[in-house]
Amino acid sequence: MPRGPAVDLANLTATHQRHPAVHHVSAHFAAGSLAAIVGPNGAGKTTLLRSIAGLHRVDEGRVTLSGHKPRVALLPQQSGMDRAFPILCLDVVLQGLWSRLGAFRGASAADRDRAQHALEAVGLGGFARRPVGAMSAGQFQRLLFARLLVQDADLILLDEPFNAVDARTAADLLAVLRRWHGEGRTVLAVLHDLDLVEREFPDCLLLAREAIACGPTAEVLSAQNRLRARMMAEAWDESAPACAA
Numbered sequence: 001m002p003r004g005p006a007v008d009l010a011n012l013t014a015t016h017q018r019h020p021a022v023h024h025v026s027a028h029f030a031a032g033s034l035a036a037i038v039g040p041n042g043a044g045k046t047t048l049l050r051s052i053a054g055l056h057r058v059d060e061g062r063v064t065l066s067g068h069k070p071r072v073a074l075l076p077q078q079s080g081m082d083r084a085f086p087i088l089c090l091d092v093v094l095q096g097l098w099s100r101l102g103a104f105r106g107a108s109a110a111d112r113d114r115a116q117h118a119l120e121a122v123g124l125g126g127f128a129r130r131p132v133g134a135m136s137a138g139q140f141q142r143l144l145f146a147r148l149l150v151q152d153a154d155l156i157l158l159d160e161p162f163n164a165v166d167a168r169t170a171a172d173l174l175a176v177l178r179r180w181h182g183e184g185r186t187v188l189a190v191l192h193d194l195d196l197v198e199r200e201f202p203d204c205l206l207l208a209r210e211a212i213a214c215g216p217t218a219e220v221l222s223a224q225n226r227l228r229a230r231m232m233a234e235a236w237d238e239s240a241p242a243c244a245a
């Protein structure tokens, strides 16, 4: 029995300054699925992921998560994060516990142990006292995975989790994803590497502002669907308003 929720998107539209980034998207991810969200640049992948996380306003339609108040965690794109902020690695991992402990309650010894274990699980055992500003991009991504580990979420949303990391780090982080999947959590990841998606992700949503296809990866990533996504991307009018329908 999966512990992660099913994710249902019903006629979802989300906009930026009234221009549609995600337009009338309907798609379904089963409880406990390991699914990729793919599509050309500007296809609305990040906007969709943030809408599922409740961080971007939905203009029309609905996101429904099954189950009773499933815990949701989001790994944002690294390029959108400020790494100059003076904070130690252990404290970044402890942020993953804030939603349950409250930001102003001091971390207990057990919390610190848990954060230290998470650092060890991503190969950063000796980094607890290191400032984040002194980390490489790959180390920082491992650190964000450690924060996700302590969040212990039922639905894990990842925005380009393997960007700017080397093959060894990507393999290590992929192993963490497989573990989450094995534990029955629902994992949705925005990815650009379609070979990786075909190899590792059983399900897939191909997005081009609209949903081109959603389901088993081999079917979704057919030559015909890929061509359709590319053609739709070439035809986008960036100034088009969201339709009223």
Ligand SMILES: Nc1ncnc2c1ncn2[C@@H]1O[C@H](COP(=O)(O)OP(=O)(O)OP(=O)(O)O)[C@@H](O)[C@H]1O
Pocket (backbone or CB within 6 Å): 016, 017, 020, 021, 039, 040, 041, 042, 043, 044, 045, 046, 047, 048, 238
């Ligand atoms: N903050 C913003 N303000 C205005 N428009 C935005 C903003 N963020 C995204 N958009 C627009 O929304 C559309 C979808 O962007 P989004 O980042 O969701 O796409 P994406 O598929 O994740 O792209 P990429 O693969 O390039 O990361 C694009 O046309 C983009 O220009």
